[in-house]
């Protein structure tokens with residue numbers, strides 16, 4: 001199979017596996033976080049304001065639709081629905097890795113549909129750090145132009161690369177490539193993990209490279225080890241993937257390590273509006289979700305609209321019950337941290 005065709009069909013494999021198989025592993029740690037209940041909230045549930053700002057843009061709510069798809073003609077409809085819902089609700093949204101369309105420009109429509117359907121939304125382009133190292137600012141610019149993006153996400157997925165048969169095993173030079181890009185790229189760069197989390201040390205390197213924001217992509221949600229276990233045709237790769245099912249920094253721990261150092265999106269095992277509220281109370285700017293939105297997006301726009309409405313309703317209720325009338329108030333809310341999350345933070 002040609003490399004470009006391989007990239008494109010891999011994208012479809014990922015979508016099918018994430019929809020049909022159990023790919024969530026472990027816990028992001030949000031069960032260890034308890035928001036302090038306000039028995040006298042002194043605010044009106046129906047007047048709670050979810051509006052927020054991120055990298056200078058106005059968003060109607062702090063929910064980020066995390067990168068998932070594009071790169072195969074069959075994914076166009078999924079991206080169309082995600083984009084229509086992001087436009088309707090005023091949410092930020094990321095597209096999946098644009099590598100396939102950069103290699104094979106006739107796949108660009110599966111991404112550009114997002115800007116067509118969401119002309120006002122904050123949309124993030126997506127490129128792997130390895131592709132950035134190989135192709136530099138030229139690919140970054142083409143990715144941004146393809147969807148008229150407001151930001152570019154550079155993804156880190158070395159756990160997946162390590163256990164994927166066709167994986168890129170050489171991670172050297174990726175940090176330098178990010179730093180080179182950030183030096184004079186006009187579009188803000190967000191560095192994102194994809195399910196294994198970012199430590200405070202790695203965050204220091206990312207800020208040092210000049211990134212505008214970090215998406216933690218922590219452990220406890222979609223596991224790329226689990227996805228690769230499902231894809232593996234060879235027994236030794238399946239076994240390798242299984243050994244690494246439990247690898248990574250849980251999102252709540254990663255968030256406590258990185259919060260306060262710059263704009264942060266907490267993604268990875270965020271599963272409802274209460275998790276978003278907890279993430280914001282711990283210092284995140286936005287809560288990101290991928291997998292919980294995938295199945296509804298495959299089912300149709302109505303199903304996706306219902307799920308997003310429910311998440312925002314849960315977030316509003318959690319804000320009400322902590323006495324937070326706005327996102328700024330929520331970010332000042334106190335939380336108790338217990339269990340493994342507390343232990344890990346005290347290490």
Ligand SMILES: Cc1cc2nc3c(=O)[nH]c(=O)nc-3n(C[C@H](O)[C@H](O)[C@H](O)COP(=O)(O)O)c2cc1C
Nearest residue numbers: 066067068096097155194221222268269289290291
């Ligand atoms: C089907 C699927 C495809 C994904 N593809 C990409 C991708 O192409 N680029 C990327 O940066 N992240 C990708 N991700 C990772 C998500 O953006 C997110 O970081 C991760 O799934 C953790 O969030 P979750 O637990 O809510 O799923 C993908 C996730 C899913 C479920």
